[in-house]
Amino acid sequence: MNVLPTAPLRELAHQVGFDLVGFARAEPIPPESLLSWVAAGYAADMDWMGERAAERLDVSILLPGARTVISFANNYWRDDAASVDSPIARYARGRDYHSTLRDRMKAFRKTLSLRYPELGTYGGVDSGPMMEKVWAARAGLGYVGKNGCFITESHGSWVLLATLILDAEVDDYGAGPAADRCGACRRCLMSCPTGALVGNGRVDARACLSYQTIENRERQVPEAFRVKFDNLVFGCDICQEVCPLNRRPVFADHARFEPRAVAALGAVELAALTPEQYQELIPGTALARARYDGLRRNAAYALGVAKQASARGVLEKLSGDASELVRTAALWALSQLEP
Ligand code: SF4
Ligand code: SF4
Numbered sequence: 001m002n003v004l005p006t007a008p009l010r011e012l013a014h015q016v017g018f019d020l021v022g023f024a025r026a027e028p029i030p031p032e033s034l035l036s037w038v039a040a041g042y043a044a045d046m047d048w049m050g051e052r053a054a055e056r057l058d059v060s061i062l063l064p065g066a067r068t069v070i071s072f073a074n075n076y077w078r079d080d081a082a083s084v085d086s087p088i089a090r091y092a093r094g095r096d097y098h099s100t101l102r103d104r105m106k107a108f109r110k111t112l113s114l115r116y117p118e119l120g121t122y123g124g125v126d127s128g129p130m131m132e133k134v135w136a137a138r139a140g141l142g143y144v145g146k147n148g149c150f151i152t153e154s155h156g157s158w159v160l161l162a163t164l165i166l167d168a169e170v171d172d173y174g175a176g177p178a179a180d181r182c183g184a185c186r187r188c189l190m191s192c193p194t195g196a197l198v199g200n201g202r203v204d205a206r207a208c209l210s211y212q213t214i215e216n217r218e219r220q221v222p223e224a225f226r227v228k229f230d231n232l233v234f235g236c237d238i239c240q241e242v243c244p245l246n247r248r249p250v251f252a253d254h255a256r257f258e259p260r261a262v263a264a265l266g267a268v269e270l271a272a273l274t275p276e277q278y279q280e281l282i283p284g285t286a287l288a289r290a291r292y293d294g295l296r297r298n299a300a301y302a303l304g305v306a307k308q309a310s311a312r313g314v315l316e317k318l319s320g321d322a323s324e325l326v327r328t329a330a331l332w333a334l335s336q337l338e339p
Helices: 006-015 032-039 053-057 097-115 132-138 187-191 209-215 267-271 275-281 286-306 309-318 324-336
Strands: 020-025 068-075 121-124 159-166
Touching (some): 006 097, 020 132, 032 053, 068 097, 068 132, 097 121, 286 309, 309 324
Antiparallel strands (some): 068 159, 121 159
16 A cells, blocks of 8 residues: 555545544554553443453554554534533533544545545544544644643644544654643642542543543442532533633534533433433433433432522422432432422
8 A cells, every 4th residue: 555645634634524633653552551540440340441452552453554543633612602501511512422523534434445445444433442542642633631631732622532543654644742731730630529630641530520420320429429510410521621721712613513402401401301301302412321310310419419499399209210320319419408
């Protein structure tokens, strides 16, 4: 396979809708960072993070003959008035980003395969065993901040990543990793309500409210963490909101990132969602990962934290819910309300 020119690939990436694109050599990733993070227990019960470690660290296992990794990023920041107080993390307010980025990747690969029928590729959007932030950094798109987020110069950390491996070289790998711009700042570490940021951009998922609201969806959340569900029902943006590198966000002017109707709902409405409303509002959004009962459990916690007397009615109803997960959360929330 010939060496591919990057200029038309950059143009194509922008044509299909990606904001940023960069190229890295497909060299193995030193194992220490991933393995020590998993060994420390910071992955909580996300066993898949430790599984397939060999593939995560060496993309030539995923695509024999891998030479290049292309990293793409999309800005998703919006400040639509209807969703400004939403208890849902910004990335999850619109259409599921997986499908948005996958569609763009699909369009990119389709053109690529027409131009280079012999080319082998392997792609993923936050799903395959690929260390997307490592590749984005190597490709020069930015760096991993102390908040564990990938931070770009142009869009701050309000970006979503996609990764594509090629079995061909490209003509320009750029200048390599971008400089770390955190400096002496510690704002995210000081602001994280649960102390989940453990240094060097590492996140202890067990303490992170993103993990607790999304991945830990079948058990009660430990009380020390649920008391921090302050207007949080799905995900947590605190360590991004406080970051000075996010001071000048860029509006993501694309319908795919437009908040959906669910983003206009508060914790009371989310707690009171009927199965029919759930079916109408949630499929096709990233919120589906928390599932019906997980979302209502989280919303009940948030109402307990808010000590919102007007939520008593909905919580009393949930205290008799068919789901034990929801019932227990509602009883806890009721115990938090003022008498
Ligand atoms: Fe802490 Fe929230 Fe950031 Fe997790 S997402 S590290 S809980 S501020
Ligand atoms: Fe870095 Fe400060 Fe942003 Fe944290 S808040 S990621 S330390 S710049």
